Amino acid sequence: MTLRIYNTLTRRTEDFQPLEPGRVTMYVCGPTVYGGAHVGHGMSSLVFDIVRRYLVYRGYEVRYAMNYTDVDDKIIQRAKQEGEPPLELAERYIEEYDQQLKALSVLPATVYPRATAEIPYIIDMVARLLEDDAAYVVDGDVYYRVEKDDDYGKLSGRRLEDMHAGARIDVDERKEHPMDFAVWKAAKPGEPAWDSPWGPGRPGWHIECSAMVFHHLGQQIDIHGGGNDLIFPHHENEIAQSESLTGKPFARYWMHNGLMQFSGEKMSRSLGNLISIKAFLEKHEPDVLRMMVLNSSYRHPLTYGDEIVEGAARGLERLRSGLRPALPGATGAPKTETAALAKLAEETRTRFIEAMDDDFNTAAVLGLLFELVRQINQVREVGATNEQMQGTQAVLFELSGVLGLRLKRQEKNLDAGLVLKIFDELRKEIDAEMSQEIRWPTAGGENGNTPQLIDMLLDIRDVLRAKKLWKLTDQIRDGLAKLGVLVEDSAGGSSWRWE
RNA sequence: GGCGACGUGGCCAAGUGGUAAGGCAAGGGUCUGCAAAACCCUCACCACGGGUUCGAAUCCCGUCGUCGCCUCCA
Incomplete structure (x- = not known):
């Protein structure tokens, strides 16, 4: 070729x-x-x-x-x-x-x-x-x-x-x-x-x-x-x-x-x-512009507009969804599913090269990557473990990287103090008895580590969810959302990611 | 006036002879306390008119429309 x-x-x-x-x-x-x-x-x-x-x-x-x-x-x-x-x-x-x-x-x-x-x-x-x-x-x-x-x-x-x-x-x-x-x-x-x-x-x-x-x-x-x-x-x-x-x-x-x-x-x-x-x-994050470029053919004019920028941003988010870890409590997907996924990954690599060889047909290439994402997400839905997905996810990451897309979400520098404030507000609303069940951050311990604090907050939220205390549960989610942290619940538990 | 590119669903867009990839949006569903995400389903007579061909979004001719260059410009 x-x-x-x-x-x-x-x-x-x-x-x-x-x-x-x-x-x-x-x-x-x-x-x-x-x-x-x-x-x-x-x-x-x-x-x-x-x-x-x-x-x-x-x-x-x-x-x-x-x-x-x-x-x-x-x-x-x-x-x-x-x-x-x-x-x-x-x-x-x-x-x-x-x-x-x-x-x-x-x-x-x-x-x-x-x-x-x-x-x-x-x-x-x-x-x-x-x-x-x-x-x-x-x-x-x-x-x-x-x-x-x-x-x-x-x-x-x-x-x-x-x-x-x-x-x-x-x-x-x-x-x-x-x-x-x-x-x-x-x-x-x-x-x-x-x-x-x-x-x-x-x-x-x-x-x-x-x-x-x-x-x-x-x-x-x-x-x-x-x-x-x-x-x-x-x-x-x-x-x-x-x-x-x-x-x-x-x-x-x-x-x-x-x-x-x-x-x-x-x-x-x-x-x-x-x-x-x-x-x-x-x-917008930088890769949004790259997505706009990738989604069109380089020789043709590219129109700038809100709808197009928004579409590119959403598309980028979708690509990233393919790299997410297994669902909490995943027990493994059927072999036939994971075998098909591995096969698709290899085909995708081949077809990626074919498309790029054709005068850099990046729009076609994006189509291939989205297809791969859908299949990854599909096997995740049926319980694939991280081990079962990682080979294919590596291909997705590799090919995206050839296009210059980073996909890995940028770590934000969120001031731990802002997260601690959410804890403070919670303390006011939670009674002494329930407070016993909760692990609160200790001074000098987790205080400076923002991601760790967010994890702890989600643990608390799990306790509250189990007790169906929706008001407090939502308070935590909303509080984090304001800080740019997106909380997502699923059957097996909750996870969070930077927005 | 000369040269060139283009016109595919609400938006972006792949596809250059065998009956239309993909993303976003929209609608329906699964999941779910709600939300979000993910998954499933639905959604196109390819600007128009002729022609060539067994067969055209794809080739030819014409019409309309959009854009670029002819001046500094990525």
Whole structure:
């Protein structure tokens, strides 16, 4: 079986074959850091995180670079407004994005190059483009000459003539062709600038990516990714300038994710219709966004909305239900049931790989995992023990992990004092006689251990339940619910989990 | 105007020639003091109109609609 990837360059799904067997080089365009990131950026990072994780799962050694564009017009403009040095502003947002990626459990890239750290390489490339006559200098700017490139437009499927006709922007008369793009921009007074043979300036947007790829990954890479809004002109231009220099195909597989839609159009900072990652994470746990991404296909647009977020959150909860322990008092499920379960687990692993190999069909994969969850829960219902379920649960956990889902609920740091308050309230309501039957927390004993205190509270609750003292029973459950602890009763006893 | 993607049940969505996975929501049931969870059951003539085929959500043509790119953008 081979992994198959849809390649924007050929518009076909192709067998994946890296340049070097067993090793993959992968470059993804990261954000321009002139402001906070929104969930669309998160989506893109998640898509390629999933790709990367799966490649690793399939045994590849992956060298992964994600860049930060830390100098450009928007950063300069924003910095001026805020009265902050542009590079400091960029640095601030890079740190913020790093944090957010970590929160979203995006694995760290092998390298995080940034434009400003690549200036010597960029200058060298511009110089070589000029030598080759592939670029020309005008007033300190350097432009790439698109007409010199006979296959310009091959990625986006455009012809220069067509674009000429539809050019919407004012044409810069100094350029030989309207589509010529800057590889070096002369600095205006007060702008960040680096010395170059053409005068002080900074890199054009596209050249930095080529330089970073060459420098960190090599002249040819296996996978180049980004949002599909980057196909033209950004990636087209990267190809043009890179291949002019090397004469070799720049990237073998071009992968583009669909864009996040919000309020009927794409979410973007320039349109201002965005949900920031920060705002999202204040309301939802990180894996909810990952679930949204997994439930759709990465190449298609993903619409952001309350109902969809809610659905993703519930789905995540459902996956977790498969990992729950045996019911209290479980005595074992019939062999036929557990044998069928073990068989399904193995089939699921096989089908998981088939689906992921098919251009990362994560939505189909989720379907497989939900099916597995249902079967696990089924055997649990008929009394399976932890031993009987653990093999299958391990498969569920493993495959979810390949998708980057953690499933294990995060332990909360709940102040033990808040739990002790519930004990205090109970004491007031329970008479001396009954109090004898109850084990109360002792000072210096369990006091600091919140989970242990909750367990004790449930023990007390069991005593109360046996006596059918529902008011007190519910008081405990409600009290814990307010602290984010969910109590669930079943025939064999009660259990609790973090909400 | 040019290039491209898409239109599957209330919502998300898989499926690209053999009579529709899965999740959420909804309704019914089991369990249960109540609640929650879990389990079981129910819920689609695949935008529309033609065509090809023994057979189409899946291929072809047309219509309508939505979105992206052509300007900075994940």
